[in-house]
Amino acid sequence: MLSAFRAICIAVLMLVPAIAVAGGNDWVVAKATSQVTYSLDTETWTPLKSGEVVPNAAWISTGSRGRVQLVRGVESIAFQPNTRAAIVTKGFFIFRKTVVTQQKGTLDLEIEKRILPHTTVQTPHLAAVVKGTIFHVAVGRTTASVSVDRGLVQVTSFASRQRANVGAGQRASVNVRRGMSVAAQGAASAPSVKTVSAAAAGRAVVSTDAIEQVSSTTSTSSSQAAAASSSSSSSSSAKAGNVNENASAKASSAKSGNNGKSASSSSSANSGQSNKSGSPGNSGNSNSSNSSNGNSGKGNNGRGHAHGHHKKR
Incomplete structure (x- = not known):
């Protein structure tokens, strides 16, 4: 009996770290104003409020007066007004990797420091890869920029195939036509810029297939329900027609x-x-x-003969 109790206790203790790690992957809303919504299919948008857990791979959008701050342990991502981005997390603990796909607007990120790069921010014009830092990413129609407060961020321009390691007090800007430019604040010197191969620039592009796969999983059930309803209606119509x-x-x-x-x-x-x-x-x-027709004929013939005999008499 005692040995069985010990086995149960050991099993529970082994499960606790796994549960803690799994819960550590969630982004939670710390602060949110009005005009903050999220979507898994970019069609149906739901208001996002403080204390809620953001579904993995969900798109988050803020209006002209919308602001939201997400937290995960010591990490945080703040969405400024008129910003849209999706956050995808894969793996757990030291193998966990995060990809932020930012379409527009401004994000302020504070990322946990680790030995290996584990977080990437991808925009239409550049990709920023970090090990751990505080930095800001702004995205426009034809431009994007990364400014760093602490740590080091590797910035790669897709169109011009230029790359720079941007440190504290430095800034890298990318223009679709003019390429990458760098600058520094105060006594800091501007980072150096180098040209990389097309293959190296291509490796900086993080695929967004994970976002589509996770989103489609959520919308599949509703699509199947709609298809089943449509099939049922068609069957009913066919039966009614028959x-x-x-x-x-x-x-x-x-x-x-x-x-x-x-x-x-x-x-x-x-x-x-x-x-x-x-x-x-x-x-x-x-x-x-x-x-019956034949019998009728016979009856007529019989009557005819009878009339004949009557006349002779």
Whole structure:
């Protein structure tokens, strides 16, 4: 009995770190104003409020007066007004990697310091890879910039294939037409810029397939429900159509039979045969009709002979 109790305790203790690590992957809303929403399919948007957990791979959007701050342990990401970005987390603990896909606006990020790069911010014009730092990313239609308060950020321009390691007090800006430019504040010197190969610049582009896959998983259930509903409606319509067709056929058959009866009894029998497609019962009706006609003829002949005999007398 005691050994079983010990085994249960050991199992619980082994599960606690795993649960803690899994929960450590969630981004939680620390502060949020109005005009802050999130979406998993970029079509249906839901208001985001303080204390809520942001679903993995969800897109977050702020309006002209919207601001939101997300926290995860010692890390934080602040969305400024008119900003849209999605956050995808893969793996756990030391193997955890985070990809922020920023479409527009400004993000202020404070990332935990680690030995290896573990967080990437990807914009339409540049990618910023960090080990741990405080930095800011701003994105416009044809420009993007990264400024660093603490730590080191590797910035790569996709179009011009330029790269710079931006440190504290430094800034790198990318223009689609003019390429990368760097600057420094105060006594700091501007970072150096080098040209990299197309393959190296391409490796800086982080695929957003993970966002699409996680989002599609959430929307699949609703799509399947809609398809099932549509199929059920189509089936019901088809059944209703068949019932109506059968009813119409029976009504037409009945009308045809009535018209035949009013014209002659043989026409009614023939009409019944055509509707019933030559069933054995129809053959019997036909013979019955013919035999009745024959008997009628015999009756007429018998009357004729009787009149003849009466005249001779």
